[in-house]
Amino acid sequence: MRVIRLFSLAALLLGKLMVLIPQGLYVRNNGVKAFAEQLRLLQIEPEIIQELSRTYKELGQIKSWYSQSKS
Numbered sequence: 001m002r003v004i005r006l007f008s009l010a011a012l013l014l015g016k017l018m019v020l021i022p023q024g025l026y027v028r029n030n031g032v033k034a035f036a037e038q039l040r041l042l043q044i045e046p047e048i049i050q051e052l053s054r055t056y057k058e059l060g061q062i063k064s065w066y067s068q069s070k071s
Contacts, residue, residue, distance in 0.1 A: 032057045 035056050039049045 028057070028060050031060075 032053055036049055036053045039052060044052075
């Protein structure tokens with residue numbers, strides 16, 4: 001009985017992750033676009049906006065947090 005419950009909980013978790021991960025990526029991309037738009041309103045050079053937007057996007061990546069904590 002415990003095995004069936006374990007598998008059902010695992011399936012539920014995977015289902016939620018399949019919904020939340022794409023949604024999180026969508027929200028993050030919208031945040032990066034809004035950040036870049038605000039920088040454009042400040043009349044910052046496009047090259048600088050591109051670099052700042054790339055850095056802003058990298059801040060949301062968990063992999064970058066993990067690799068920095070190891071060093």
